Amino acid sequence: MPKHINPAYRRQTAKTYSLAECQRLIKSDAQVLSQLISRAESTLAADKKFLKSVYKVLHRKKDVKRIAITGAPGVGKSSFLNAYCKHLIDSGYRVAILPVDPSSYTTRGSILGDKTRMDALVGLEGVFIKPMASALALGGVAPATSAAICLCEMADYDYIFIETVGVGQSEYEVRDLVDLFILLLQPGGGDELQGIKRGIMEMADLLLITKADGELKSVAQISRDNYRSALSLFSINEWSWKPRSALFSSMTTEYLSGLDQQIEAYYAHMEQGNRLAQFRMHQEQLRFMEGQKNLLYRRLAEKKSIKERIETLSLSISSGELSHLQALNSLEELLENIDAYIP
Amino acid sequence: MPKHINPAYRRQTAKTYSLAECQRLIKSDAQVLSQLISRAESTLAADKKFLKSVYKVLHRKKDVKRIAITGAPGVGKSSFLNAYCKHLIDSGYRVAILPVDPSSYTTRGSILGDKTRMDALVGLEGVFIKPMASALALGGVAPATSAAICLCEMADYDYIFIETVGVGQSEYEVRDLVDLFILLLQPGGGDELQGIKRGIMEMADLLLITKADGELKSVAQISRDNYRSALSLFSINEWSWKPRSALFSSMTTEYLSGLDQQIEAYYAHMEQGNRLAQFRMHQEQLRFMEGQKNLLYRRLAEKKSIKERIETLSLSISSGELSHLQALNSLEELLENIDAYIP
Numbered sequence: 001m002p003k004h005i006n007p008a009y010r011r012q013t014a015k016t017y018s019l020a021e022c023q024r025l026i027k028s029d030a031q032v033l034s035q036l037i038s039r040a041e042s043t044l045a046a047d048k049k050f051l052k053s054v055y056k057v058l059h060r061k062k063d064v065k066r067i068a069i070t071g072a073p074g075v076g077k078s079s080f081l082n083a084y085c086k087h088l089i090d091s092g093y094r095v096a097i098l099p100v101d102p103s104s105y106t107t108r109g110s111i112l113g114d115k116t117r118m119d120a121l122v123g124l125e126g127v128f129i130k131p132m133a134s135a136l137a138l139g140g141v142a143p144a145t146s147a148a149i150c151l152c153e154m155a156d157y158d159y160i161f162i163e164t165v166g167v168g169q170s171e172y173e174v175r176d177l178v179d180l181f182i183l184l185l186q187p188g189g190g191d192e193l194q195g196i197k198r199g200i201m202e203m204a205d206l207l208l209i210t211k212a213d214g215e216l217k218s219v220a221q222i223s224r225d226n227y228r229s230a231l232s233l234f235s236i237n238e239w240s241w242k243p244r245s246a247l248f249s250s251m252t253t254e255y256l257s258g259l260d261q262q263i264e265a266y267y268a269h270m271e272q273g274n275r276l277a278q279f280r281m282h283q284e285q286l287r288f289m290e291g292q293k294n295l296l297y298r299r300l301a302e303k304k305s306i307k308e309r310i311e312t313l314s315l316s317i318s319s320g321e322l323s324h325l326q327a328l329n330s331l332e333e334l335l336e337n338i339d340a341y342i343p
Numbered sequence: 344m345p346k347h348i349n350p351a352y353r354r355q356t357a358k359t360y361s362l363a364e365c366q367r368l369i370k371s372d373a374q375v376l377s378q379l380i381s382r383a384e385s386t387l388a389a390d391k392k393f394l395k396s397v398y399k400v401l402h403r404k405k406d407v408k409r410i411a412i413t414g415a416p417g418v419g420k421s422s423f424l425n426a427y428c429k430h431l432i433d434s435g436y437r438v439a440i441l442p443v444d445p446s447s448y449t450t451r452g453s454i455l456g457d458k459t460r461m462d463a464l465v466g467l468e469g470v471f472i473k474p475m476a477s478a479l480a481l482g483g484v485a486p487a488t489s490a491a492i493c494l495c496e497m498a499d500y501d502y503i504f505i506e507t508v509g510v511g512q513s514e515y516e517v518r519d520l521v522d523l524f525i526l527l528l529q530p531g532g533g534d535e536l537q538g539i540k541r542g543i544m545e546m547a548d549l550l551l552i553t554k555a556d557g558e559l560k561s562v563a564q565i566s567r568d569n570y571r572s573a574l575s576l577f578s579i580n581e582w583s584w585k586p587r588s589a590l591f592s593s594m595t596t597e598y599l600s601g602l603d604q605q606i607e608a609y610y611a612h613m614e615q616g617n618r619l620a621q622f623r624m625h626q627e628q629l630r631f632m633e634g635q636k637n638l639l640y641r642r643l644a645e646k647k648s649i650k651e652r653i654e655t656l657s658l659s660i661s662s663g664e665l666s667h668l669q670a671l672n673s674l675e676e677l678l679e680n681i682d683a684y685i686p
Contacts, residue, residue: 325493
């Protein structure tokens with residue numbers, strides 16, 4: 001893990017806050033929240049234990065809006081967040097932004113550009129920005145991001161934005177972490193409705209056509225209308241919400257209150273018949289299913305005899321002595337012997 | 344699970360072959376191979392046990408080509424397989440085709456169209472077609488597809504094609520099951536290089552521009568050249584292979600021998616310095632890591648006390664009594680008690 005995303009390393013460079021300090025300072029000191037999120041990304045036992053105590057004593061803010069912002073590279077996600085979050089701050093809200101940084105498949109390197117492109121927000125009172133560590137290092141973005149959302153709620157933020165790069169894997173995970181999924185699209189781009197993007201499009205609650213200013217404004221309007229008629233072909237989702245499309249530009253203030261209204265309309269819809277509470281409950285269940293799977297696996301994987309057998313089998317595969325199917329059969333025999341001891 | 348993909352149901356309608364029958368008939372009787380693949384997709388203990396004995400007694404053919412065919416809906420995957428596999432059969436090879444059928448995210452339904460569109464192949468001697476069951480039902484396409492590949496090799500097929508629908512998730516899994524990853528692309532489609540498809544493009548060893556006949560031929564040639572110059576910007580992969588692009592049409596025989604040569608060139612490259620053996624070894628390791636994770640998890644998940652606790656905790660989440668983080672903490676306490684008994 002590169003030094004700058006290794007939580008253990010980062011902490012060496014700063015003081016570690018006590019539970020009492022976290023309790024007292026989490027709402028006022030971004031350093032405290034940042035450190036807690038780093039500890040939630042860590043795999044060290046001490047960090048896990050500390051987080052447990054945090055979850056016990058701190059309370060989550062109600063009425064938080066959890067929103068995903070996604071879109072292909074270059075569509076203007078940072079500019080969007082710059083402009084819209086500034087507007088929210090000016091309206092008196094506290095805003096947290098968590099960019100999720102998946103690693104590119106072939107290079108295993110970071111494909112997130114410059115996270116500090118959100119300059120309008122840096123240093124503003126009431127704004128918190130913290131990129132999440134690589135998905136690959138942690139086996140998916142969901143567990144750590146879900147913990148980070150929880151911590152941001154404990155720190156009293158009103159809006160939590162999860163930004164993803166739009167390459168496809170993390171979007172499916174992030175869909176189950178947020179209330180509202182916003183997809184940013186370029187004006188023009190007629191092929192956008194085709195093929196691979198379709199799966200992500202189908203998850204979106206709101207499509208925003210970006211760069212709707214100057215010469216591109218009329219193109220953006222046509223795109224919005226095209227998407228609108230395309231969306232009318234989609235079936236409503238399980239919460240009876242019909243996805244909408246709207247314009248946005250980060251160069252002008254004219255779309256800000258319109259977007260406020262779109263977001264309000266979504267939440268008003270989701271409050272009906274207790275839908276939001278049900279949706280979040282469903283998400284909690286998914287997180288639990290995922291988490292328990294991991295807990296049970298690690299409990300056995302960390303046993304010396306099993307760990308050693310797995311290493312030996314892995315070597316036998318490398319030497320060509322065993323196929324993975326044969327190695328798994330051998331491991332299963334060891335597990336059958338151990339099984340008798342487990343109550 | 345719908346009846347037609349439920350292996351247990353399917354077997355009720357036909358006789359179950361014994362191990363001796365499988366050994367005697369697997370190379371000549373497609374019913375035997377088909378039933379073995381169904382049993383490999385099943386989660387029943389009896390099926391697992393039977394497969395173990397099959398893996399023990401049967402041998403895999405060497406010199407098999409494992410090839411993924413992917414591309415967006417409508418690009419012509421079925422027509423491609425129709426045309427190219429007919430050519431391989433005519434050249435004296437035995438060909439197995441395993442369409443992987445991921446489920447659409449929102450509808451949870453099948454998005455694979457008509458699997459029998461490969462009419463030119465149906466009933467031909469030496470061809471075997473069997474769609475794989477839904478990814479969601481089995482937690483990913485890899486474990487069952489990997490077993491199916493193994494069984495096809497035991498049945499003496501020379502070429503094994505894994506066809507995927509190109510929506511993004513299963514491609515990443517399938518990349519690690521095959522030697523050669525072929526991406527089919529439409530002529531034209533200038534946005535194809537943008538955004539979300541990029542990750543899949545980066546995995547491809549060979550891009551084939553389809554429909555290169557009649558009026559579209561010149562468009563296809565331009566597309567091929569565009570992709571060719573785009574590919575020159577990509578770095579070579581870890582096996583030093585530089586991806587290529589070529590034309591194809593299922594309406595004419597003119598591209599068949601060219602494609603033979605492209606595939607041969609790839610395998611010749613991968614035979615150098617033992618690359619193919621190393622690549623397959625790496626894939627075996629990945630399958631083992633994935634498989635052992637699942638084995639260890641299930642070993643504890645099937646214990647009565649743990650199973651019951653998980654169900655109780657899940658109910659507490661549904662009633663809003665516990666968050667998923669609190670539920671996981673409670674499960675961890677139970678596991679700590681059990682831990683002492685495990686040698």
